[in-house]
Amino acid sequence: MALIVQKYGGSSVADGEKIKSVARRIAKIKDEGNEVVVVVSAMGDTTDELINLAHQVSEQPSDRELDLLLSTGEVVSSTLLAMALDSLGYKAVSLSGAQAGIETDSKYSRARILRVDPKRIANELGKGNIVIVAGFQGMTQDMDITTLGRGGSDTTAVALAAALKAEICQIYTDVEGVYTADPRLVPQARKLDKIGYEEMLELASYGAKVIHPRAVELGELYDVPILVASSFNDSPGTIICKEASMEIRNKVSGIVHDTNVAKVTVIGVPDRPGIAAAIFEPLANADISVDTIVQNASIENIADLTFTVARSDLSRAMAIVEPIARDIEAKRCVADSKLTKVSIVGTGMMNMPGYAAKMFRTLYAQGINIQLITTSEIRITCIISEDRVKDAVQALHRAFELEKE
Amino acid sequence: MALIVQKYGGSSVADGEKIKSVARRIAKIKDEGNEVVVVVSAMGDTTDELINLAHQVSEQPSDRELDLLLSTGEVVSSTLLAMALDSLGYKAVSLSGAQAGIETDSKYSRARILRVDPKRIANELGKGNIVIVAGFQGMTQDMDITTLGRGGSDTTAVALAAALKAEICQIYTDVEGVYTADPRLVPQARKLDKIGYEEMLELASYGAKVIHPRAVELGELYDVPILVASSFNDSPGTIICKEASMEIRNKVSGIVHDTNVAKVTVIGVPDRPGIAAAIFEPLANADISVDTIVQNASIENIADLTFTVARSDLSRAMAIVEPIARDIEAKRCVADSKLTKVSIVGTGMMNMPGYAAKMFRTLYAQGINIQLITTSEIRITCIISEDRVKDAVQALHRAFELEKE
Numbered sequence: 001m002a003l004i005v006q007k008y009g010g011s012s013v014a015d016g017e018k019i020k021s022v023a024r025r026i027a028k029i030k031d032e033g034n035e036v037v038v039v040v041s042a043m044g045d046t047t048d049e050l051i052n053l054a055h056q057v058s059e060q061p062s063d064r065e066l067d068l069l070l071s072t073g074e075v076v077s078s079t080l081l082a083m084a085l086d087s088l089g090y091k092a093v094s095l096s097g098a099q100a101g102i103e104t105d106s107k108y109s110r111a112r113i114l115r116v117d118p119k120r121i122a123n124e125l126g127k128g129n130i131v132i133v134a135g136f137q138g139m140t141q142d143m144d145i146t147t148l149g150r151g152g153s154d155t156t157a158v159a160l161a162a163a164l165k166a167e168i169c170q171i172y173t174d175v176e177g178v179y180t181a182d183p184r185l186v187p188q189a190r191k192l193d194k195i196g197y198e199e200m201l202e203l204a205s206y207g208a209k210v211i212h213p214r215a216v217e218l219g220e221l222y223d224v225p226i227l228v229a230s231s232f233n234d235s236p237g238t239i240i241c242k243e244a245s246m247e248i249r250n251k252v253s254g255i256v257h258d259t260n261v262a263k264v265t266v267i268g269v270p271d272r273p274g275i276a277a278a279i280f281e282p283l284a285n286a287d288i289s290v291d292t293i294v295q296n297a298s299i300e301n302i303a304d305l306t307f308t309v310a311r312s313d314l315s316r317a318m319a320i321v322e323p324i325a326r327d328i329e330a331k332r333c334v335a336d337s338k339l340t341k342v343s344i345v346g347t348g349m350m351n352m353p354g355y356a357a358k359m360f361r362t363l364y365a366q367g368i369n370i371q372l373i374t375t376s377e378i379r380i381t382c383i384i385s386e387d388r389v390k391d392a393v394q395a396l397h398r399a400f401e402l403e404k405e
Numbered sequence: 406m407a408l409i410v411q412k413y414g415g416s417s418v419a420d421g422e423k424i425k426s427v428a429r430r431i432a433k434i435k436d437e438g439n440e441v442v443v444v445v446s447a448m449g450d451t452t453d454e455l456i457n458l459a460h461q462v463s464e465q466p467s468d469r470e471l472d473l474l475l476s477t478g479e480v481v482s483s484t485l486l487a488m489a490l491d492s493l494g495y496k497a498v499s500l501s502g503a504q505a506g507i508e509t510d511s512k513y514s515r516a517r518i519l520r521v522d523p524k525r526i527a528n529e530l531g532k533g534n535i536v537i538v539a540g541f542q543g544m545t546q547d548m549d550i551t552t553l554g555r556g557g558s559d560t561t562a563v564a565l566a567a568a569l570k571a572e573i574c575q576i577y578t579d580v581e582g583v584y585t586a587d588p589r590l591v592p593q594a595r596k597l598d599k600i601g602y603e604e605m606l607e608l609a610s611y612g613a614k615v616i617h618p619r620a621v622e623l624g625e626l627y628d629v630p631i632l633v634a635s636s637f638n639d640s641p642g643t644i645i646c647k648e649a650s651m652e653i654r655n656k657v658s659g660i661v662h663d664t665n666v667a668k669v670t671v672i673g674v675p676d677r678p679g680i681a682a683a684i685f686e687p688l689a690n691a692d693i694s695v696d697t698i699v700q701n702a703s704i705e706n707i708a709d710l711t712f713t714v715a716r717s718d719l720s721r722a723m724a725i726v727e728p729i730a731r732d733i734e735a736k737r738c739v740a741d742s743k744l745t746k747v748s749i750v751g752t753g754m755m756n757m758p759g760y761a762a763k764m765f766r767t768l769y770a771q772g773i774n775i776q777l778i779t780t781s782e783i784r785i786t787c788i789i790s791e792d793r794v795k796d797a798v799q800a801l802h803r804a805f806e807l808e809k810e
Contacts, residue, residue, distance in 0.1 A: 016461030023462075050481070056421030057428075057485050058492035065491070065499055069484035072477035076455070079474035080462050086470070087463035094470055099548055120548070143504050143525070 002167040003125070004029060007039040007135065007157035011174045012231035013077045014044035022231060023084035025172075026130060030090060035125050037164065039135040039157040040081055042073030063108030067137075067147045071097070074134035074153070082132045092130040095120065097137035098145060101163075102156065104138035110149035111138055113156075116163035133160060151212020158215045162222035169224050172231035175210050177238035178203065180402035181255040185393045188403040192253065193236070196243040199253045199345050202379040206343040207258030216240060243347065252346035252355065252400040257389050261291075261339040262314040263371070264307055264321060268331030271301040275328055279305065282320050288313045292374045292383070305330075306372065308383065311337050339371065340389040343381040344396060356380050362399040366391050407572040408530070409434060412444040412540065412562035416579045417636035418482045419449035427636060428489035430577075431535060435495060440530050442569065444540040444562040445486055447478025468513035472542075472552045476502070479539035479558070487537045497535040500525065502542035503550060506568075507561065509543035515554035516543055518561075521568035538565060556617020563620045567627035574629050577636035580615050582643035583608065585807035586660040590798045593808040597658065598641070601648040604658045604750050607784040611748040612663030621645060648752065657751035657760065657805040662794050666696075666744045667719040668776065669712055669726060673736030676706040680733055684710065687725050693718045697779045697788065710735075711777065713788065716742050744776065745794040748786040749801060761785050767804040771796050 006026065013019050030036050050069050054061040061069075078094040085092035101117035124131045135153030138146050148155055154171055161169035178200065179189040195203075197220035204213040210228050219226045219240060229237025269275055276295075283290055293307040309317045314337050325333050349355040359380050363370055368391065372383040384392055397403065411431065418424050435441050455474050459466040466474075483499040490497035506522035529536045540558030543551050553560055559576055566574035583605065584594040600608075602625035609618040615633050624631045624645060634642025674680055681700075688695055698712040714722045719742050730738050754760040764785055768775055773796065777788040789797055802808065 016458065019462050053421065053481070053485060054488055057424050058488035060492070061488040062491050065484045065487045068499060068501070069481060069488075072480050075477050076458070076474060079470045080458060082470045083459055083463035083466040083474075086467050087465070094473060096473070096550075145501075 001033050001035060003035045003037070003164055004168055004170060005037045005039065005157050005161040005164065005166045006170045006172060007153055008041065008231055009153065009173045010041040010044055010046070012172055013040055013081065016080075019043075019077070019080050020084050023081060023088055023090075025231070026081075026085060027088050027090050030130055037121060037125070037131045037133060037160055037166070038081065039133050039153055039160065040074060040077045041135050041153040042070075043077045043080075046073040046076065064144065067108045067111075068145045070147050071134070071137040071145045074136050078132040078134040082130075085130055085132075090130055091128050092132060093124050094132040094134070095124070096134045097156065098139035098143075100131075100133045100160070102138035102159065104140060104146045104148070106140040106142070106144060106146065108146055111140075111146035113138060113148070113159050116159050118160070118163045121160070121164065151214045154212045154215035155218060158218045158222075158224055158226065161224045162218065166224070168227055169219065170227040170229065171211055171215070172229055173210060174230065174232065175228075176230045176233070176235050177228050178208060178210055178240075179254065181393050181397045182257065185257075185390050186255075186397045188397060190403055190405075192238050194239045194241065195253055196347060197240060198378055199347055200240045202343070202345040202376060203254055203256050206341060206345070206379065206381060207256035208254070210238075211240070251348040252344045252402065253348075254345055255393055255396050255400075255402065256343050256345065257393055258341045259386060259389065260310050260312075261308050261341050261383060262311045262317075262335065262337040263339055263383070264309065264314070264317055265334050265336075266305045266321065266325050266330050267334065269295075269303050269305050269325075270329060271303045276305070278328055279321060279324055280307075282324065283317060286316060286320055288317050288320070292372055292381075294372055294374075308339070308372070338386045339383050340386045341381050341383050342389065342392045342396070343379050344400065345379045347378050349378055349380070358399060359396065362395050363392055366395050368392050406438050406440060408440045408442070408569055409573055409575060410442045410444065410562050410566040410569065410571045411575045411577060412558055413446065413636055414558065414578045415446040415449055415451070417577055418445055418486065421485075424448075424482070424485050425489050427577075428486060428493055428495075430636070431486075431490060432493050432495050435535055442526060442530070442536045442538060442565055442571070443486065444538050444558055444565065445479060445482045446540050446558040447475075448482045448485075451478040451481065469549065472513045472516075473550045475552050476539070476542040476550045479541050483537040483539040487535075490535055490537075495535055496533050497537060498529050499537040499539070500529070501539045502561065503544035503548075505536075505538045505565070507543035507564070509545060509551045509553070511545040511547070511549060511551065513551055516545075516551035518543060518553070518564050521564050523565070523568045526565070526569065556619045559617045559620035560623060563623045563627075563629055563631065566629045567623065571629065573632055574624065575632040575634065576616055576620070577634055578615060579635065579637065580633075581635040581638070581640050582633050583613060583615055583645075584659065586798050586802045587662065590662075590795050591660075591802045593802060595808055595810075597643050599644045599646065600658055601752060602645060603783055604752055605645045607748070607750040607781060608659055608661050611746060611750070611784065611786060612661035613659070616645070656753040657749045657807065658753075659750055660798055660801050660805075660807065661748050661750065662798055663746045664791060664794065665715050665717075666713050666746050666788060667716045667722075667740065667742040668744055668788070669714065669719070669722055670739050670741075671710045671726060671730050671735050671737075672739065674700075674708050674710050674730075675734060676708045681710070683733055684726060684729055687729065688714075688722060691721060691725055693722050693725070697777055697786075699777055699779075713744070713777070743791045744788050745791045746786050746788050747794065747797045747801065748784050749805065750784045752783050754783055754785070763804060764801065767800050768797055771800050773797050
């Protein structure tokens with residue numbers, strides 16, 4: 001008998017029929033003799049509908065109230081799933097994040113889990129119950145309800161798996177696993193059976209939408225094996241776990257792309273101390289996440305400073321940066337929102353400069369201009385024009401022979 | 406500075422515009438220098454929609470899960486109301502029943518409040534917040550969420566007013582107060598400025614829909630004055646409180662009717678001990694509330710037993726009673742679902758037999774047949790055919806001169 005934590009996303013529980021179908025999947029796992037804890041997201045578009053309601057009564061709803069409001073979405077889906085299991089003849093109980101013992105800090109809308117007290121869940125499992133937990137939420141020490149922000153339900157699932165020492169955390173979603181590239185762009189893309197935490201973290205951070213990087217990080221920290229698979233069929237999915245051995249660290253694992261990229265360039269920045277702080281502190285205060293930052297070599301103490309933000313943040317970022325640019329006597333600011341990040345990821349690339357060269361050569365052969373380059377130990381990212389993303393990903397998939405095992 | 410508890414029903418917060426309008430009403434009370442605690446019901450048809458969702462996944466949803474599901478409705482409306490106040494520039498915080506310190510027993514779907522710990526509310530009031538509390542719900546000692554059943558939000562409001570020693574509990578709804586009769590039946594019906602708890606309890610129990618009898622009972626117990634008024638205008642409403650003096654106890658206060666009545670008659674019941682228990686225990690076990698019970702005088706040890714139930718319970722009641730009637734060798738069972746209760750209520754009736762005689766004479770003059778009669782110290786109820794209810798209420802209103810002050 002194993003303890004298994006499963007997570008079902010919003011599209012998997014979007015209506016009554018889908019909830020009943022998920023209940024049957026859970027029943028099967030229970031029938032195989034396992035203890036089961038299930039984390040669910042809100043049904044379909046519930047969260048958007050609640051946000052819409054909030055904006056009907058307030059232009060800027062307070063984070064505290066919004067969190068309490070949004071938390072109801074997952075409570076609704078988890079109670080319905082418990083009822084569906086009950087009507088199949090399985091004992092089930094649903095718990096809100098608070099009831100499940102998920103304690104967070106009080107940073108509303110993006111709370112971090114401080115600790116999980118698994119007493120109540122363990123108690124319900126002990127009574128033979130399947131336990132359904134409302135994802136994406138927790139409670140502060142002062143009994144206020146928080147939400148975990150992006151990737152919240154994935155994070156709930158991995159945190160519970162860690163606290164309960166579960167054998168595995170299974171993330172069921174609307175894709176079949178982790179692919180060598182987006183199958184919609186590259187028909188030859190291959191599903192990976194297995195991938196290491198570090199590689200998955202880079203893939204997830206740079207465009208793979210299957211699981212949130214926060215959840216991968218937590219999985220790595222507590223050594224929780226994570227399965228990513230489809231909730232709509234029984235194909236095997238991809239296991240995220242520790243690398244099996246040093247030997248397999250010898251190639252590129254996958255290619256990811258992310259079209260949510262915009263670039264701001266401040267041209268003619270006087271090269272003196274404090275300039276970077278003058279620009280990036282106000283952005284941070286406005287909660288705008290800045291990704292890649294590049295400053296070219298200074299010629300006569302004048303440099304160009306380029307950084308990328310999410311597209312939805314571009315107009316706010318420009319509104320903040322333009323007056324600063326004037327203050328610091330830079331020449332001007334230019335924005336470009338039609339960009340895409342393309343990254344190759346693989347632990348095999350560590351200390352192997354050949355991969356970068358091959359990537360640049362491949363893009364060059366396609367006539368694709370590289371606007372910015374950033375790297376980590378196991379990732380190389382090029383920012384290119386959005387309209388060339390398909391060519392780039394396909395060419396790289398061929399060049400690194402990812403269609404082969 | 407007074408502490409005021411207000412309650413707004415589902416129709417008063419049915420959409421964004423109505424929520425904003427309620428927020429403006431609350432703001433006005435706050436501006437007058439009061440501390441304000443507001444209890445809200447779920448928006449419009451939310452509760453029915455959630456019940457409908459539950460029935461999509463389960464034929465018989467468990468009470469525990471249904472309570473947790475339904476509790477989200479009031480959390481949604483209370484967060485939205487807090488947001489609306491915030492956007493008007495008023496500090497507001499919403500609390501679930503659990504956060505507000507409402508502890509109940511664990512009888513799901515009809516939990517009773519055991520105690521209220523007003524610490525959190527007092528703390529928020531101390532910070533200058535308007536406190537919005539999700540009505541209709543509480544939490545057990547084991548941190549499970551319960552709902553209070555019928556009249557739940559009214560009960561929440563009066564319980565909080567009692568625990569907080571509020572100056573008054575104001576119940577805002579879609580009617581303007583307590584009338585001498587239903588104004589839709591009797592155009593001359595007069596709104597009462599004031600009514601005693603006991604009278605209101607009888608009126609509410611016998612058909613007046615303005616406030617739930619549970620809330621009136623609680624108000625009487627803790628001596629909380631309750632205002633019932635419209636949330637859609639500023640007319641003054643009706644105050645429910647202790648009788649001002651013995652002197653005013655001298656007439657009928659109002660006439661109420663209730664069309665949710667069905668009658669079951671078991672004909673030819675052998676008159677021997679244990680028969681009543683044989684019939685009514687199984688009904689109680691099936692959670693069917695039996696109202697009036699009448700057994701006529703026994704002739705040759707054979708009697709007829711008649712009782713009334715809610716119309717929605719009639720078919721279930723018949724299914725239970727018919728086999729029992731056969732077992733005890735009664736002749737047969739007959740049902741009638743087209744009945745109405747008409748009651749006159751007034752503390753002035755105590756020990757005054759003249760009122761009953763006048764009521765019977767008035768109905769007789771209209772050619773209305775009285776099927777059953779029940780009385781309390783301050784109420785006389787006649788069960789009549791449904792199609793005569795308007796004639797009966799109008800004639801009684803005239804006979805007892807209720808249009809006069």
